Amino acid sequence: MKEHYYTIGEVAKLSNLSVQTLRYYDQIDLFKPAYIDTTTNYRYYKDNQIFYLDIIKSLKYIGISLEDINKALGLTSEELLVFLEQQEQRIEEKISRLNEVKYTLLKTKKQMQEQIDIPIFGEVYVQVEEEMPILQVKTTELTPTSSTNAYYATLTKIIENEGSVLNSRYGCIFPLARYTDVNNIMYDAIFTPLLTERTFSKLSPNIKQTIKPAGNYICIAFIYHPDTYFSFYEKLRQYVEAQQDLFESKVYELYMPATLASEHEKKFIVELKVRQKSSESNRNLTSN
Secondary structure: OOOOEEEHHHHHHHHOOOHHHHHHHHHOOOOOOOEEOOOOOOEEEEHHHHHHHHHHHHHHHOOOOHHHHHHHOOOOHHHHHHHHHHHHHHHHHHHHHHHHHHHHHHHHHHHHHHHHOOOOOOOEEEEEEOOEEEEEEEOOOOOOOOOOHHHHHHHHHHHHHOOOOOOOOEEEEEEOOOOOOHHHOOOOEEEEEOOOOOOOOOOOOOEEEEEEOOEEEEEEEEEOOOOOHHHHHHHHHHHHHOOOOOEEEEEEEEEEEOOOOOOOOOOEEEEEEEEEOOHHHHHHHHHO
16 A cells, blocks of 8 residues: 655644644654655655654643653653653642632632621621631730731741742730730730641641631721720720620731732731630620
């Protein structure tokens, strides 16, 4: 049987590839013609070469580089199987990464919506919250008027070294108690909400990954200013005390940027929140 040859234009139509692509594949030694007419410089391909274009297209579809495809075409069947298994693992890792990115996006959107949905500033309100994974570091001698940058930088480094992404929010934890002024409030920990579900390993003793529990929270939100902070805290504390000790003795303080626009003065929204102890307490509070 006489062997049939195809022009580059015919191969382009058969393979659904452009002539320019086939010429490029020739230049990089990925898919070369069977022979080139030295008079016309036309490229001609054999029947059995079309099979290799199908392999190239399949490997390119799953994201393999042309350089690696060129290497793969020289493998035995057994070697090619191992190569494909490695690519499968790579794709699984990419899918896992994309799922984490999607989860991060959804969590970020949810946080932004919660900020938008703050019902009223300067007044106490009830908010039902899901549990929140957090990374926290113990602190000493820090008050709401202190700079928390050094502690926050510690959390930033841990999160980014793990290949994760940092939250634009951070928070503090301190005991619910009667204080005389803002500088008597001492933080127990600085934390940042985690946007991924990954577990952080090899943390130092003063740092831990934990959960801010789900439940009903009594909250108050305001624009941060050191001169007015204490009055808003007192408003929340007095409300809680009036509810006959139905709340936990821990205050979560959450800072969030009021705007991301660089041309505006940097202002932060502070949300103070205290969790109700139990569902029974929830019923009692609702009936009051």
